[in-house]
Amino acid sequence: MTPSRRPLSDDLLRALLHEDAPHGDLTSDTLPLAGQGAVAFTARGDMTLSGVEEAARLFELCGATAQAVLPSGAPARAGDALLHAQGAPRALLLAWKVAQTLVEGMSGIAGAVRRMLDALREAGCDVPLACTRKSFPGTRAIAARAVKDGGGVMHRLGLSESLLVFPEHLLFLAEADRLAALAALRRAQPEKRLVVEVGSADAALAAARAGAEVLQLERFTPQALAALRASLQAAGLQPRLAPAGGVNAGNAVAYAAAGADLLVSSAPYWAAPADVQVRFERRADA
16 A cells, blocks of 8 residues: 555445444344454455455444554455454444455455556556546445556546546537537646547547547557557647557557557456455454
8 A cells, every 4th residue: 555545434434334234233233242352354365455444444433443464555365364353243243244345346456457557567568557437336436446556547537527528429519510619628628638539540530630638549449549540640640549448458468569558448347356254253351
C-alpha cells in the first residue's frame, strides 16, 4: 500500500454491514455466546492483496480490534497471513463474511490488473492500464480502490469529471454541425481533454481534425490501430490512442505493441475473486 492510501469511508463500510445484518445477527444474538475469540485471514493462493485495511476497519466498526499483516497492493503467497482480529464472538461473527468477501473480491480485481501490467512490462510496453466506470452499479468506489491497488488507473470515475463524446451524443446533433460542436466543446471546457469515441478510421480522422486530444477506439483490432496511427501521422495529427471494448489479458500486449498510448478495459472487474481462508479460535484465557 502506498503511504497516501486511505481506507474507504466508514459510511460505505457501515452500509455493507447494514446490508448483511439490517436488524442484527439473529443467530449470534440468540445463542449464549461467551468468552473472547480471534480470527486469522490467510491467503489460500498467490494474490495481489486489496481491501485488507477496509476488512480490518469492518471488524473495528463491529467492536473488535484488528490489524492488517500485509498492506493492500502487496503480493501475497499461499499461506501468508493477511489479517488478525480479536474480540467478542458477536463482533467477530458480524464482520466476518463481509470482510472476507470484500478482500476476496477486491484482490481478484487488483490481481487481474497486476497480471495485465506485468505482461505489458515483460513485453517492454510502458503503457498505463485504465479501467472504465463499467463496474457493477453500487461498487465503483470499491472497484476503483482495487484497480489502484493493482497498479492501474481510472479511465474516468463518472460523468461529472471528464469529457467523453460517444457516437450516441453525436446522434442528437445535426450531421453538418458535429465537427463544429466538438471544437466548441473543447473551447468551452479548456481544462479538460476532449476524448471522442470512434468506430472507424474515417471517424477518427475527423474527430482528430476537430481537436480531439484522445481517440477512444471502439472495437479496433491491433492491426487497425496501427494503420490509424500511420494515417494520423501522415496527416500531421497526434491524438492519443486508447483502444477500448474487448481489451483483456489476452490481447493487451498486441494493442500496446501496435501503438496504443493507454489501454482502456473493464475486464478486471469480472475477474474471479481471490481465495482467503478464515480461521476462528477461542482464546485460551477466555
